[in-house]
Amino acid sequence: MKGFILRRILYMIPTLFLVSIVTFVIIQLPPGDYLDVLMTELGEAGVEDSSTMDALREQYGLGQPIYVQYFKWMKAILLHGDFGLSFEKNRPVTDLIWNRLGWTFGISIMTLLFIWITALPIGIYSAVRKYSAGDYIATFFGFIGLAVPNFLLALVMMYISFKYFGQSVGGLVSPEYLDAPWTWDKYVDLFKHIWMPIVVVGTSGAAALIRIMRANLLDELYRPYVVTARAKGMSEFQLLLRYPVRVALNPFVSTIGWILPTLVSGEIIVAVVMNLPTTGPLLLRALLVQDMYLAGSLILIVSMLTVVGTLISDLLLAWIDPRIRYQ
Template sequence: MTQYLIRRVFQLIPTFIGATLLAFIIIQLTPGDFTDRFALDPNADAEQLRRLRENFGLDDPILVQYFKWMWGIITAGYLGESFTYRAPVTEIIVPLIINSFTLVLISLVLTYLLAIPIGIYQAVNQYKLGDQVWSFFAVVGLAIPNFFFILLLIVGVLFLQGPLREVAQGNAWYKPILDFLSYDLRNGLLFPVGGMRTTEIYDSLSWWQQVGDRLWHLVLPTLVITTAGLSSLVRVVRGQVLDFLQSDFVRTARAKGLSERVVIYKHVLRNAISPVISGIGTVLPELVTGAGLVEFVYRWPGITPGFVIAIQQKDLYVVMGLLVLSAILLMIGNLISDVLLALVDPRIRYS
């Protein structure tokens, strides 16, 4: 195993260089660059634009720009400077990563904690009422697109605001629900996503109020992401457990007098869990790439909105910084999944 890990680590180096070089070239091949929007301004100073391009090295060949950027990563861990914000890329992307990491991590933990026991329950109770009910919800979850489910939740929130306010009539017991239902879907979350007012309000809160505010506004986006992953993962776990329930070693374990709980969780689940563990390779990049459409609709200040804005503004090094983190986490995730598979499944050995 040690030799295998060392060999895999060395294999990650050319993979990382190839992935980042390809991404860098593709981004550079798009028409125009960051200074083009200033060049279109009739009042722009041509000399100032020339100095700007010289400072950022935009006139250098693509490979020269790439190797300068890569040398900064190797020597100092420096991802470059943002063209738009005139600040190190790390300062720009770290807050976005933290927001996306929080959202996706909570959703993934809930998905795995719910999918495994539900899938086992369905397999053990195949074709019974409980299995049919969960199968129905799983099919509905797979059939409904995320963007439509998001809209349904928004409509539900807006619809419930009026009736609940009439029922509450100032009763303090309903206040948390009303606060949640009245969160502004147009202007986004209370913590800063742009605008002086929201920033001032958020900064005036104590640290535990800030944490509570973030968690409170995580409810709807977390619900969307969790249900989307739960529907498919439950089907995988159910199918795997059903396959191994018919195996010879399960019949042998039962013939030895082992309890059904030991048979399921010690023998069946250990073999059936392999596809779930192999999927861990994609989990780490998801923690950085964010939740896509969900972040846009719910105004969550995460990676996806920041990535799109950086592309629109042709902010090269911000885009590359996000791609670098995604590539690294994807490679690390695949390595972790391979190691976990070897630990869980005794049939897998790396020599």
């Protein structure tokens, strides 16, 4: 197992290198760059200063070939941990993203726990009590969760929260706590707000995993090993958890590889709608104005999550199912 983990970590290096190249090239594909966008905005405002733009282009290195810009960016990341300069903010990318990354990861991890805590028992119940009233109700709400866009669900929940419960909507804390130091009251206010984005972002993922768990478990419930264990007098609850549920968890666990990056990147519209201090609005703005170092750094982090999530899911599969051997 140690050899497998080491090999996978080594494989991550060229994978992330190739992802960084693709990311940088894709960001450069639209015509122009950040200074072209800035020049257009200044032109609309009646301000034109080509000499200043030329100086800025030289300062930011935007006049250099794309491969030169890429290698300068990667060299700064690898040697100094410097992700470059945000053109629009005129600040280092690291200063802009670390605080937002903390909120993004926190909400993503809590959303992942919400998805698992919700999907696992409901999926098991739907399979064991198939075609019952509870199964039909779970199926109905599962399809609703898959069909309703997250941003629309966010708008509905914000309206209900404000209209009927008088709670401030938008952001993770009430306006009076925005610049206040962290106290017990501020933490309580945070928990009053944070549950909403967790439910909104996690609804579609939970709905999908409920269907996956139900289908996987139905495939296992009537296998010969289950019938044999039942015939030997094992209790139904112990039999269920020890054999079919454990086997049915394999595809369930493997979804970590795509759920983690999906939670981070998929909350962009929800974050804009709910005014969340996460990386979503920052990435959207960076893409709109072609702030390439900021956008490239955020996309690279999401790609890293995909690779790390796949590694975690593979390790969990080996732990859950002894039939899996990596050697």
